[in-house]
Amino acid sequence: xxxxxxxASGAAAVAFTIAMGVGGAANAESAPAVKDGTIGFVLTSRFxxxxxxxxxxxxxxxxxxxxxxxQFKQLFPEDGTKRTLLETQLMREGRxxxxxxxxxxxxxxxxGGKISYGMNLDGKVKDSDFTSPDGAxxxxxxxxxxxGCITNYRAPEGTIYHFENEYVGRYVHNRFMIEITGVDSLTxxxxxxxxxxxxxxxxxxxxxxxxxxxxxxxxxxDRWGNFVRATWKGKIVDGVLISDPSDVVIPAxxxxxxxxxxxxxxxxxxxxxxxxxxxxxMAGYVDVxxxxxxxxxxxxxxxxxxxxxxxxxxxxxxxxLADGYPDPKTGEMTAISSALLVKFVRTNVVHPPRATxxxxxxxxxxxxxxxx
Amino acid sequence: xxxxxxVVSGAAIAALAFAVAPGxxxxxxxxxxxxxxxxxxxxxxxxxxxxxxxxxxxxVFVEANGMTLYKWPLKDLRNGDxxxxxxxxxxxxxxxxxxxxxxxxxxxxxxxxxxxxxxxTCEEVWLPVKAQEGAEEIGKWSTLKxxxxxxxxxxxxxxxxxxxxxxxxxxxxxxxxxxTANDAPALREPAGPKANTPPAFNVKTVATGxxxxxxxxxxxxxxxxxxxxxxxxxxxxxxxxxxVQAPQTALPQGEWGIIERAPGIKQWTYRTKPVYTxxxxxxxxxxxxxxxxxxxxxxxQKNPEPPKGHFTVQDARIxxxxxxxxxxxxxxxxxADDALDQQYCDHPNAPQVYRMAICGGxxxxxxxxxxxxxxxxxxxxxxxxxxxxxxxxxMTGKKAEANAKGALHVWTxxxxxxxxxxxxxxxxDTNADAWGEFNGYRNGFKAFWLRxxxxxxxx
Numbered sequence: 001x002x003x004x005x006x007x008a009s010g011a012a013a014v015a016f017t018i019a020m021g022v023g024g025a026a027n028a029e030s031a032p033a034v035k036d037g038t039i040g041f042v043l044t045s046r047f048x049x050x051x052x053x054x055x056x057x058x059x060x061x062x063x064x065x066x067x068x069x070x071q072f073k074q075l076f077p078e079d080g081t082k083r084t085l086l087e088t089q090l091m092r093e094g095r096x097x098x099x100x101x102x103x104x105x106x107x108x109x110x111x112g113g114k115i116s117y118g119m120n121l122d123g124k125v126k127d128s129d130f131t132s133p134d135g136a137x138x139x140x141x142x143x144x145x146x147x148g149c150i151t152n153y154r155a156p157e158g159t160i161y162h163f164e165n166e167y168v169g170r171y172v173h174n175r176f177m178i179e180i181t182g183v184d185s186l187t188x189x190x191x192x193x194x195x196x197x198x199x200x201x202x203x204x205x206x207x208x209x210x211x212x213x214x215x216x217x218x219x220x221x222d223r224w225g226n227f228v229r230a231t232w233k234g235k236i237v238d239g240v241l242i243s244d245p246s247d248v249v250i251p252a253x254x255x256x257x258x259x260x261x262x263x264x265x266x267x268x269x270x271x272x273x274x275x276x277x278x279x280x281x282m283a284g285y286v287d288v289x290x291x292x293x294x295x296x297x298x299x300x301x302x303x304x305x306x307x308x309x310x311x312x313x314x315x316x317x318x319x320x321l322a323d324g325y326p327d328p329k330t331g332e333m334t335a336i337s338s339a340l341l342v343k344f345v346r347t348n349v350v351h352p353p354r355a356t357x358x359x360x361x362x363x364x365x366x367x368x369x370x371x372x
Numbered sequence: 373x374x375x376x377x378x379v380v381s382g383a384a385i386a387a388l389a390f391a392v393a394p395g396x397x398x399x400x401x402x403x404x405x406x407x408x409x410x411x412x413x414x415x416x417x418x419x420x421x422x423x424x425x426x427x428x429x430x431x432v433f434v435e436a437n438g439m440t441l442y443k444w445p446l447k448d449l450r451n452g453d454x455x456x457x458x459x460x461x462x463x464x465x466x467x468x469x470x471x472x473x474x475x476x477x478x479x480x481x482x483x484x485x486x487x488x489x490x491x492x493t494c495e496e497v498w499l500p501v502k503a504q505e506g507a508e509e510i511g512k513w514s515t516l517k518x519x520x521x522x523x524x525x526x527x528x529x530x531x532x533x534x535x536x537x538x539x540x541x542x543x544x545x546x547x548x549x550x551x552t553a554n555d556a557p558a559l560r561e562p563a564g565p566k567a568n569t570p571p572a573f574n575v576k577t578v579a580t581g582x583x584x585x586x587x588x589x590x591x592x593x594x595x596x597x598x599x600x601x602x603x604x605x606x607x608x609x610x611x612x613x614x615x616v617q618a619p620q621t622a623l624p625q626g627e628w629g630i631i632e633r634a635p636g637i638k639q640w641t642y643r644t645k646p647v648y649t650x651x652x653x654x655x656x657x658x659x660x661x662x663x664x665x666x667x668x669x670x671x672x673q674k675n676p677e678p679p680k681g682h683f684t685v686q687d688a689r690i691x692x693x694x695x696x697x698x699x700x701x702x703x704x705x706x707x708a709d710d711a712l713d714q715q716y717c718d719h720p721n722a723p724q725v726y727r728m729a730i731c732g733g734x735x736x737x738x739x740x741x742x743x744x745x746x747x748x749x750x751x752x753x754x755x756x757x758x759x760x761x762x763x764x765x766x767m768t769g770k771k772a773e774a775n776a777k778g779a780l781h782v783w784t785x786x787x788x789x790x791x792x793x794x795x796x797x798x799x800x801d802t803n804a805d806a807w808g809e810f811n812g813y814r815n816g817f818k819a820f821w822l823r824x825x826x827x828x829x830x831x
Contacts, residue, residue, distance in 0.1 A: 069478045085483040090729035098733035173826040256811040257827045259690045297806040305478040
């Protein structure tokens with residue numbers, strides 16, 4: 001059985017609808033999951049929050065954006081002209097890695113409509129804001145406006161939509177955990193502390209391997225994963241964890257021997273808590289340059305082509321639609337509002353002792369020692 | 373659960389007949405400046421051929437002048453394959469390709485390649501190792517007929533070449549045996565003899581040396597608290613470490629010995645040290661076991677270290693990277709073009725437009741600003757073949773005359789310049805890792821990872 005919970009909170013304008021199983025939703029007060037005021041969760045699912053209507057007719061009435069292959073054909077039609085690699089492929093690749101905001105001969109299709117997942121991050125209700133599926137006003141999710149009509153980010157066929165989520169579970173590098181401390185109650189607690197870590201263990205799954213289950217163990221990666229560490233405050237209201245804004249880094253490698261990450265500014269959590277799961281939305285501002293960097297270092301132009309994603313075109317849109325963190329010198333916005341739909345399962349967070357200073361492999365250590 | 377993956381069948385071991393090449397080192401024209409060299413399984417060679425130890429790739433076959441031999445295995449690319457087929461006429465011929473092949477994606481074929489007036493043919497870059505008519509085939513060595521009717525030596529059916537990049541014995545500048553990612557080009561590989569290991573083991577080229585692994589791919593370790601040919605790892609120790617067992621029928625040979633750690637239980641030793649795998653290792657080629665005091669990865673041969681005083685090692689988000697003296701991560705540039713012969717474009721004597729597109733959007737000044745060369749003192753010494761220096765014209769990316777106006781004296785690895793990245797703001801930043809086509813493997817930059825705990829220490 002599934003039920004739909006609408007999260008609501010006065011100050012933070014909770015503004016999305018989530019579906020979640022209730023198998024583990026026993027009486028939180030009596031659950032043993034909270035031990036010594038602490039409960040841990042590991043991320044198992046992460047999607048950019050893209051609100052979709054059938055065939056995109058509402059949000060993408062003019063269709064979807066073109067990708068690298070389509071743009072290449074527009075620029076260089078197959079008309080018998082002999083062209084050089086330098087003026088075609090290498091010019092386009094140069095734009096991938098050194099994008100600009102100059103005009104381009106392609107029309108970018110923003111997502112329209114009025115509905116989006118997300119949160120009201122700035123506390124204002126503006127013309128550019130969305131309304132949540134539940135009717136909350138002032139939703140800030142301009143990243144949705146930029147990516148909503150790019151097939152790569154849409155369900156179910158988008159390559160990035162599918163694989164970025166699959167890699168959350170597949171690659172240990174991507175293991176993102178939160179540990180909530182100072183928990184008196186999973187139902188209501190006006191002061192809890194949230195810590196984020198990178199784990200270094202596989203997530204426990206059921207016999208099918210497709211579903212992650214609570215109760216596993218994750219060791220904290222305190223050797224290489226300290227870039228994920230952060231601490232911030234929050235509260236639990238009617239079973240929903242509501243966090244203060246905080247800068248958060250989420251490891252987000254794709255395949256192909258990459259090790260990327262997503263950087264968020266002022267990110268807030270709105271997570272429905274049960275003793276076994278946490279589910280909801282994480283919303284905050286994504287640094288535009290960091291987003292573009294992650295996209296290109298994680299997904300080659302070839303892979304972007306699968307879902308008609310042109311990184312140079314998307315970059316222009318991100319810069320145009322950016323709505324947060326103005327540059328102190330120019331005033332230009334450097335970050336764009338965004339939201340992630342996320343799921344966690346409960347995990348036992350193990351804090352190992354730190355490695356000793358003499359723990360490098362011999363060959364590496366000798367290089368290091370010569371320069372200390 | 374304890375892993376015993378390194379135990380192999382008695383029949384397999386019984387057939388083992390491995391040996392060290394006696395006196396092989398004495399014949400070599402270059403001696404890598406490391407303590408120990410990798411032993412290899414000798415095999416009959418045609419006259420003029422021999423084995424040469426190299427800095428990174430261990431022992432390789434060389435021709436009469438000591439130049440490294442290479443092969444070009446067929447590789448599936450996105451839209452087709454290219455390379456040599458085993459036992460077939462060598463594909464690398466006297467053809468000057470003028471257009472890209474479209475074997476990669478998403479760009480179409482038929483685009484005119486750069487610098488056509490000076491573009492060599494495949495066999496001008498990869499020189500076929502010719503055999504005389506009537507050359508006597510021996511062991512794995514045979515001859516194949518080329519397109520022009522001439523004969524070319526082959527090893528295990530794969531045609532052999534030398535590289536125009538190699539100028540001295542011991543150089544392996546044409547290619548490396550280090551593994552790479554799926555969307556890398558159809559790369560050449562040095563051809564060499566089999567490492568002298570029992571079937572329970574294998575040797576993999578990683579950034580720090582020739583790493584000993586078990587036959588599955590998991591790292592092998594030794595322990596300081598063991599004694600020569602005696603294990604002290606019992607009881608509690610065995611919860612974390614698994615002795616690599618030797619079958620009853622196995623025989624000691626060369627650097628490989630066998631001890632009986634308990635009645636009827638035999639364990640392999642390497643260079644008199646008992647060897648183990650680590651129970652908690654989950655990834656191939658792991659170096660995590662070396663974090664445990666007293667435990668060490670095992671190398672058949674280590675790489676020469678970078679020039680002293682000029683480089684450091686920094687912790688990064690998946691492991692350790694080589695960095696310059698200020699802590700900025702070092703990057704290597706990888707490139708091969710999309711012509712059917714997959715010519716390298718990661719060397720200063722090749723077209724630089726590929727690199728310029730990626731590092732600067734075809735703007736040389738931006739390229740240098742974004743990916744600065746790593747400056748080397750004039751007269752810097754390195755003492756090995758793998759690290760070096762060269763003069764570079766930063767505006768063209770090509771080699772320059774010494775002290776030429778505007779030229780930079782830069783460090784090189786494998787005869788190619790190395791770089792830092794302007795976007796790295798503090799030691800350990802690796803923000804240009806995977807920067808370029810196909811995540812930096814096809815035309816782009818990869819951080820100089822010395823160790824990674826998440827990606828199998830591939831590259």
